[in-house]
Amino acid sequence: MVMSELKNISLAKSCNTNSDKNHFTGIPVIDLLRPWDAKNLIVKACQDYGFFKVINHGVSPWLVAELENEAIGFFNMSPSEKNKYCPPNPLGYGSNKIGPNGDIGWIEYLLLASNNFPTNSKTLSLLVKNYVEEVRKLGCEILELMADGLKIEPRSVLSRMLSDEKADTVFRLNHYPPDLDPILDSEGRGRNRIGFGEHTDPHLISIARSNTTSGFQICLADGTWVAVPPDESSFFVNVDDLLQVLTNGRFRSVKHRVVANRLKSRVSMIYFGGPPLMEKISPLDSLMEHGEESLYNEFTWFEYKSCMYKSRLSQDRLSLFLKPSQT
Numbered sequence: 001m002v003m004s005e006l007k008n009i010s011l012a013k014s015c016n017t018n019s020d021k022n023h024f025t026g027i028p029v030i031d032l033l034r035p036w037d038a039k040n041l042i043v044k045a046c047q048d049y050g051f052f053k054v055i056n057h058g059v060s061p062w063l064v065a066e067l068e069n070e071a072i073g074f075f076n077m078s079p080s081e082k083n084k085y086c087p088p089n090p091l092g093y094g095s096n097k098i099g100p101n102g103d104i105g106w107i108e109y110l111l112l113a114s115n116n117f118p119t120n121s122k123t124l125s126l127l128v129k130n131y132v133e134e135v136r137k138l139g140c141e142i143l144e145l146m147a148d149g150l151k152i153e154p155r156s157v158l159s160r161m162l163s164d165e166k167a168d169t170v171f172r173l174n175h176y177p178p179d180l181d182p183i184l185d186s187e188g189r190g191r192n193r194i195g196f197g198e199h200t201d202p203h204l205i206s207i208a209r210s211n212t213t214s215g216f217q218i219c220l221a222d223g224t225w226v227a228v229p230p231d232e233s234s235f236f237v238n239v240d241d242l243l244q245v246l247t248n249g250r251f252r253s254v255k256h257r258v259v260a261n262r263l264k265s266r267v268s269m270i271y272f273g274g275p276p277l278m279e280k281i282s283p284l285d286s287l288m289e290h291g292e293e294s295l296y297n298e299f300t301w302f303e304y305k306s307c308m309y310k311s312r313l314s315q316d317r318l319s320l321f322l323k324p325s326q327t
């Protein structure tokens with residue numbers, strides 16, 4: 001990646017871009033070995049933050065470590081080796097550019113999908129396949145606990161979309177190199193560059209794991225940005241746009257971003273769980289109260305995805321599907 005081209009990568013608008021400062025201590029922690037508590041805590045976390053951390057998740061730490069090592073091996077290859085790999089249109093290897101509409105970040109990444117996650121290495125592809133399968137199961141368990149907590153039936157009403165053989169899964173490996181030469185602001189203070197600009201994830205849920213380097217931040221309901229303390233042994237779960245629609249706005253699709261770290265590389269691996277392309281998305285009947293109106297016009301995941309690829313990272317895509325009475 002040509003870092004000299006990245007001098008102008010934007011600084012965050014709010015002042016809290018230093019990745020190690022103001023670590024937020026209020027992230028909800030869900031212990032999956034306590035399912036009787038977990039269902040209610042998950043619902044509260046999705047309503048309050050659209051975000052929580054999962055411990056005792058059952059995903060093999062060996063698999064996580066192997067995949068991280070293999071990913072580091074990929075990112076350690078020379079730029080010319082990496083650039084031989086197909087550019088992200090939308091899947092492939094990318095650096096600096098995120099998506100097709102001019103967004104940039106202090107990042108390089110591999111975006112993969114389909115069942116065999118083709119890469120330049122059989123080992124990497126196989127590890128991704130096994131990892132995604134384990135994390136997909138974790139996603140189903142979490143969605144079933146959500147249904148229990150929301151008191152809706154069947155408990156597979158959400159998870160069936162991830163278990164479907166046509167489920168639309170994306171997997172992403174991100175590498176944020178250290179930002180050794182941060183930009184100076186007008187007062188001469190060093191400010192970290194943005195690694196991945198603010199956005200919400202479009203799918204149902206995203207399940208992320210990162211190394212011990214800080215940088216990930218979420219936006220609270222009052223608009224404050226807070227830094228999430230890293231935890232390499234846990235998974236972090238985002239409520240995504242489709243889950244906000246399916247719950248008719250009860251759950252918040254969390255706005256988040258990544259700020260580059262001054263000293264350390266950050267490596268993250270994210271599973272994005274989406275439904276089959278033709279799935280129709282509208283608030284769940286079993287959740288709607290008597291007389292409650294849907295906030296959104298019905299759409300298919302295919303329609304939403306098409307609209308997403310036409311939009312910039314920070315665009316509020318869901319607002320395009322709000323009913324006129326809600327705008």
Ligand SMILES: C=C1C[C@]23C[C@@]1(O)CC[C@H]2[C@@]12CC[C@H](O)[C@@](C)(C(=O)O1)[C@H]2[C@@H]3C(=O)O
Nearest residue numbers: 090098099100103201308309310311312313
């Ligand atoms: C700017 C873009 C990158 C993105 C596609 C989009 O046009 C808008 C949504 C972006 C996002 C955010 C979450 C995931 O990282 C991602 C893979 C996705 O599904 O939506 C990315 C897209 C991407 O990097 O291609």
Ligand SMILES: O=C(O)CCC(=O)C(=O)O
Nearest residue numbers: 172174196216258268270
């Ligand atoms: O790297 C991360 O931890 C988050 C990146 C992200 O938000 C994304 O890939 O959608």
Ligand SMILES: [Fe+2]
Nearest residue numbers: 199200201256
């Ligand atoms: Fe994201």
